[in-house]
Amino acid sequence: MSEPNEPAGDELSTDESLGTVYLVGSGPGDPELLTVKATRLLEEADVVLHDKLPGPEILDSIPEDKREDVGKRAGGERTEQADINARLVELAEEGRDVVRLKGGDPFVFGRGGEEMVYLADHDVPFEVVPGITSAVAAPAAADIPVTHREHASSVSFVTGHEDPTKDGSAVDWRALADTGGTIVVLMGVGKLPEYTQELVNAGMDPETPVALIEKGTRPGQRVARGTLDTIVDARDDAGIEPPAVTVIGGVAGVPEVLE
Ligand code: SAH
DSSP: OOTTSSOOTTOSOSOSSOOOEEEEEOBSSOGGGSOHHHHHHHHHOSEEEEOSTTOHHHHTTSOGGGEEEOSOOTTSOOOOHHHHHHHHHHHHHTTOOEEEEESBOTTSSSSHHHHHHHHHHTTOOEEEEOOOOHHHHHHHHTTOOSOBTTTBSOEEEEEOOSOTTSTTOSSOHHHHHHHOSEEEEESOSTTHHHHHHHHHHTTOOTTOEEEEEESTTSTTOEEEEEETTTHHHHHHHHTOOSSEEEEESGGGOHHHHHO
């Protein structure tokens, strides 16, 4: 790959007039799990565009005068994706180097792919900086290995945002039930009753272990455990709230795995 999308060496920008946009993953929330590169770019950037997902432990360490929160408007509404895209281009055209900070990895359910394509279409130099995705880190922080020789030889990352019972759902829960591997659901706190039922309907054992990990690696981390049959009650008893990941499969029965 060559210019303009690959800034050379350690320089923030290779273009005289345009700034560079760095699509940076912030990891699951523990500041020590930021990459060295993310930490450096956060220091060097002129502006950091972010939402709430990176978490206060990371966001509070960024000087307020270079932070722009695009997660919520004053009225509480989310900034539209189109407005975020336009803002990234606007800042780069002003010659500013921008970190677009995204929770976890920028390309795992983060709309980072859309932002990258928009930047490329507008000839803005960009670089993607991977981060540790919560899909793996949140389970790990709860001592859950997403693969394990005796329990799972594959792992699927899926969104739980959609209603699995509606026609044309983008996630094929029945096919997932057949993989026999671990299923990690992001954005899946609200629709937990629907997709756990869908998996049981598809023939999965209702006793299959399930764990919910809220705020993985962050100070408020909490874990609720159960089975496909009981996890909704466990969620409600513990009052688990987003951001949380759901881990479904033998690996989620970790205490037994460790014994
Ligand atoms: N790009 C992010 C995911 C964005 S989608 C990544 O790679 O991690 C937002 C979802 O990520 C949340 O609904 C939740 O399911 C998950 N998530 C992000 N941070 C989390 C954390 N610290 N603990 C648990 N889940 C988290």
